[in-house]
Amino acid sequence: MRAALLRKFGAPLDLAEVTVAPPGPGEVLVRVAASGVCGSDLKAIAGTSPVVTHLPCVLGHESAGTVEAVGPGVASVRPGDAVVVAMNGPCGKCRECVRGRVHLCGGRARMAAIMGLTADGTTRLRAGGEVVRPYIGIGSFAEKAVVGEAMCVKVGKDDPLDLLALTACAVVTGVGAVLNTARVEPGASVLVVGCGGVGLNVVQGAVLAGATTIIAADIAESKLRLAREFGATHTIAADDLADRVGAIVRGGADYAFDVTGVPGVLAAAFAATRPGGTTVMVGSPAADAAVQIPPGLLFGSRRLMGTQGGDANPARDLPLLAALHRAGRLRLDALVSERLPLDAVNDAVRHVKEGGVARSVLVF
Structure with a gap:
């Protein structure tokens, strides 16, 4: 071959x-x-x-x-x-x-x-x-x-098959981070930082979960336009996240997903969640990278989680994603x-x- x-x-x-x-x-x-x-x-x-x-x-x-x-x-x-x-x-x-x-x-x-x-x-x-x-x-x-x-x-x-190939990684990682890892509930507010192939599927996952406020953040306007097409209700520049998110959702987002793999961005996403909020690290930083989280934020019962490929069960999740696509619910x-x-x-x-x-x- x-x-x-x-x-x-x-x-x-x-x-x-x-x-x-x-x-x-x-x-x-x-x-x-x-x-x-x-x-x-x-x-x-x-x-x-x-x-x-x-x-x-x-x-x-x-x-x-x-x-x-x-x-x-x-x-x-x-x-x-x-x-x-x-x-x-x-x-x-x-x-x-x-x-x-x-x-x-x-x-x-x-x-x-x-x-x-x-x-x-x-x-x-x-x-x-x-x-x-x-x-x-x-x-x-x-x-x-x-x-x-x-x-x-x-x-x-x-x-x-040229479309379903994407469910093997980008789609199952993004959607799975929402449904399997964070278990976002209907009516929640969600922040997605980084709107590339995986980030767009975090947005889709938030839509499937019934989130009512979905904030997409990126440095590229072209990716923010795509995020709006995939269901984001708000788009912001990926800086001063806590202030920008707080202006949309008082107190911060219920859930934040960092898809950039940049330690500083992960810390900023964490700071943009409300007390009791959950942040999921979807992108993977370098193995020797360190993430600095102010201890005071943890006293607000905030959670920081990781995910591995959307914590997926392939035999369960991949057929589900294919079915959602057939039904017109997954782009x-x-x-x-x-x-x-x-x-x-x-x-x-x-x-x-x-x-x-x-x-x-x-x-x-």
Whole structure:
């Protein structure tokens, strides 16, 4: 197959021929139909992702496609099935899975996949004799991907895979942060800081939850315009958040979501919540970053939380998102700023880095 390889941190991706071994036990070979380009891919390219420790690597993790072959023991999907490839494949047996917190699964296969390996410590990919690792066990900047069975979530054969690919990361992370992590209730006031691909889905999640005041903050007017299209009731510049939010909602917002990954912004979002309010860190700061929170704000029973991929249960949440899209209650088409072929992967990466797109999607 053809794939875009990261061979050197900070360098453009290299289009190359990659050999794919047949899927092993519990594995599925998926012919990729579409793959979104995410900020996490940019971190991997820059060399700041803690899970990319071996090069070359096939990036990409937000994808959907068609099952081409299955390995021994696979029963939930078969060749020809349309699937969204989830970012994680819970084992269903570990302590967290048994407690229903599958996003925190510590099973061997999932932990290996995070580092780009199968459960037996190998990969199914080679390029000119070199071992190639797929990013978090997916590697969807390629024509095919070998993934764990639990990562394959069936969708309708007539569903638009170029749109449903986005549910695997941007959509489930944003909507899940609202519904699963914060559990926003009807009538609440919500602040969303950072209105890129994930932030717009936090806005959509707030609409689904029944929030009546949804304040979107960003430094780019183009993204604020999009936020209004997706349901924001107010838009503000992303500075002096506490004052700007307080002018709209007396005392501060009930919920704040920081999607920027900037520690100072997270602290400002926290300060813009009312006593008893909740702030969710959706964007991920650098591993060595520190967040400074005035202790006095914590005495107001304010909560600061993190989320991992929207704390999603893929088998439950991805079909729900597909159904909401079919019902016209979840906008996916407006998230796609451009569709590009694999040959233009470096253009897609540049556009995402420049911040001028909600989502660039590679289509095969």
